[in-house]
Amino acid sequence: MNEAGGRFPRSKRASARRHGLAALAAAALVLAGGARAAGPAIALTFDDLPAHGPLPAGETRAGIAEAIARAARAAGSPPLYGFVNGVQTEREPGSAAALAAWRAAGDPLGNHGWSHLGLSKIDPATFERELTRNAPLLADQRARWFRFPFLDEGADPARRDAARAILARHGYRIAAVTMSFGDYGWNEPYARCLARGDQAAIAGLERSFLAAARSALAQSRAAAQARYGRDIPYVLLMHAGAFDARMLPRLLDQYRRAGVRFTTLAAAERDPAYASDRDPRRPFDADALQHHLPSPEIAPEDAEYAGAGLASLCQ
Ligand SMILES: [Zn+2]
Structure with missing residues (x-):
């Protein structure tokens, strides 16, 4: 049936x-x-607030945050997490306005480490300082969520377990990632092409961005089917960049046409597939989907924008 x-x-x-x-x-x-809602649920999450990637002329960090919130609400998304690196408020004066805009839109903030250091490169004491130095920026949040910078959960088990114990002691849950299409890679070429006024190149970036998202949706669904025999609610990783904000209305429309509905991070991670992330006191689950996802791929017809293509476009 x-x-x-x-x-x-x-x-x-x-x-x-x-x-x-x-x-x-x-x-x-x-x-x-009912038929439209038959596709999977996705929780949208945005990393590297308040400042990710270059800021095109005439734009502001707060404007990017507002555009993301506007697009999410228009597509029917419930509140979505933005993950903060507090160091950006010092490196880019004025960028803290993006955090205020994010909160004003009713969206919560999570912890992404003060200065975006990968766990494999730091000791547990540094990891804890990175966590607690960010905390005042999230102080009004009831639930605490942490996203590992670079999704680096630590290569060696001792360091990984130490970090998990620290997260548990501070009352954090881990925000897993079960869908990603390398969205961050489009922000720099977009800023360059925009500065040049190269509309043809920007149109190509738009096409390849949407194609990469379609490909990642199919890949995550296939991986979940193989691992769990079903769809799980997916957690999509994106970044708070200018091109992400520009493309979000079209991206979310594309998901909706694929039958996707949007959910919260907490609701997604109530699925048993996320048990070891929801509670870091549990043992690390090496079999969980997020540790087995293939790297995002670009559709072959857009290969000229993939990898080195994105890096050299509009140079
Ligand atoms: Zn990040």
Whole structure:
């Protein structure tokens, strides 16, 4: 039986017959809604607030944060986490306004380490300082979520376990990533092409960005199917950059047309697939999907923008 049929109980069908055409029309809408909602759920998350990538002329960090929130609300997304590196408020004066804008939109902030240091390169004491120095920026948040910089959970087990114990002691949950398409790679070429006024190159960047997102959606769904025999609610990693903000309305529309609905990070991680991330007191789960995802790939027709293509575009 298909999803829509399964969601539409016999008693409702009988009721629709009794109440005539209007009820039948309403039932058809329910069916259509059920069919559209049959795709997976995705929790949107944005890393590297308040400042990621180059800032194009005429734009502000707060404006980027506002554009992300606007697009998310327009697409029906519930509140979404932004992960903060507090050091940027010192490196880029004025960028803290993006954090204020994020909160003003009703979206929560999570911890991404003060200065974005990979766990494999630091000792546990440094890891803890990176965590606590950021905390005042998140002080009004009830739930504490941490995203590892570079998704680096530590190569050696002793360091990894030490970091998990520190996160547990400070009451943090780990924000896993189960979908990513390398979105950060588009922000620098976009800024260059924009400065040159190269509209053809920007149109190519837009096409390849959407193609990469489609490819990653298919890859994560296939990986979840192989690992769990089903879709899980996915956690999508994006970055708070100018091109991400520009593309978000089109990206979210593309997801919705693929049947995706949007959910919160907390709701996604209630799925058993995330048990070891939701609670760092549990043992590290090397079999969890986030440790087995293939690296994001670009569709072959957009290969000229992939990898080295993005790095040299508009140079
Ligand atoms: Zn980051």
